[in-house]
Amino acid sequence: MLSRPFHQVDVFSREPYRGNPLAVVLDAEGMAAEQMQQFANWTNLSETTFLLPPTDPRADYRVRIFTGSEEFPFAGHPTLGSAHTWLESGGVPKSDGFVVQECAAGLIRVKHDAGRLAFAAPPVTRFGPVSASVRLQLADGLRLPESRIVDASWLVNGPEWIGVLLESAEQVLAIEPDLAAMGGLKVGVIGPHAPGAGADFEVRTFIPGDAMTEDPVTGSFNAGAAQWLIGSNRAPAEYVAAQGTVLGRAGRIHVAAEGDDIWVGGYSTTCIRGMVQL
Known part of the structure; x- marks a missing residue:
């Protein structure tokens, strides 16, 4: 040694x-x-x-x-x-x-x-809508009606993330996941805050089977989510995401699109x- x-x-x-x-x-x-x-x-x-x-x-x-x-x-x-x-x-x-x-x-x-x-x-190596069966599994794992899921997409950039977009930050914060129903899926959930909240989006990420099943703050997921949301005009070119709130953390992720790059x-x-x- x-x-x-x-x-x-x-x-x-x-x-x-x-x-x-x-x-x-x-x-x-x-x-x-x-x-x-x-x-x-x-x-x-x-x-x-x-x-x-x-x-x-x-x-x-x-x-x-x-x-x-x-x-x-x-x-x-x-x-x-x-x-x-x-x-x-x-x-x-x-x-x-x-x-x-x-x-x-x-x-x-x-x-x-x-x-x-x-x-x-980094580039997203797998990107696109999840299948109908995976979407149902996500709804079960997040204990949400499928209708609450605005969109769901693969966002693989190393870790095999799936991004789930909800209508609001409040819905994100209220999630009480069923990790067994989620299976082995690595899931990041994001929803917009109301103006003036101090952050533009709220994020939570779940990694079933890992020692820490909810990650406090996750750079790789936020990188994939930024490419997804900015690319689909669901997020501005510059924004701040909050993560870890439910865990008593105060994570802040600063995102900015500049030319061909998205900086996290x-x-x-x-x-x-x-x-x-x-």
Whole structure:
């Protein structure tokens, strides 16, 4: 075992302990995937990341992203938290204005935006309406009449998300899901707030079978949802989504469409610094 630098970071909130925590091992060179998975399971967080030297000369660092049970090719809050930790630990980007992260999904650009970090949403690799049978399963899993579902679409960008649009944020906040009925579906639900609410949309994400069945704040789902809603003119080119409200969190996801890119950002705060034996 080696002593490796370790940070625990709160992502998508200005307030420490009100966002989504992420464990980051800064120098993971030499670790086997089995060791990474074991440690990620032990941290009992939604994700743990391991920073490595890049293999692509255009990248600043490489990251591997693990949940408690599997490795993800890409995830949003681990991208922002990893970039925050890399910069805070003295990392100097090769490109002006951008950090370039290498992950299994490819190269992800991360930029500073009004004091926040924001990543360019990766392409959605599966997109389109769900089948009638899946729509019924979603209604059962969310304990809603099917008529309440305004739209439902695959939004796969690493995690295999399905997006469900409801008429209002109040409907989103009232959901009491039946996770067994949801089966293995990863479901993100979004609905608009009334003007003046402080956020434009409310989001909740459910991951049946995972150690944490409702994720506090989810960058990958919000990236897919932004591409879906802005592309269908259901959301403006710039908006703020709230997530984690039901869990006592205060997650805020800042979305902005600029040219061909959709940027998904938020604030990060380091809560723990130290060393870990791995």
